[in-house]
Amino acid sequence: MTKNVGSIDRILRIVIGALLIIGALMGYGWWMWIGVVPLVTGLMGSCPLYSLFGMSTCPMKHD
Numbered sequence: 342m343t344k345n346v347g348s349i350d351r352i353l354r355i356v357i358g359a360l361l362i363i364g365a366l367m368g369y370g371w372w373m374w375i376g377v378v379p380l381v382t383g384l385m386g387s388c389p390l391y392s393l394f395g396m397s398t399c400p401m402k403h404d
Contacts, residue, residue: 342387347398354383 346354361376382388391397 342385342389343392344386345391345397345399346382346386346388347400350398351383351386354379358383 358376358378358380361373362380365371365373365376
């Protein structure tokens with residue numbers, strides 16, 4: 342997969358995903374397991390939805 346998630350986006354995804362999973366483990370609601378999605382996409386550096394819509398938050402490459 343092509344990297345399409347920039348550094349700030351990755352950090353936010355990992356932090357938000359981890360916080361949601363911690364909330365799920367603490368019993369705040371089963372729906373908080375959705376945090377797995379941003380955590381995994383942040384760790385991989387690639388988002389399938391970004392690919393689908395042709396988006397990227399990575400910096401532009403200069404030649």
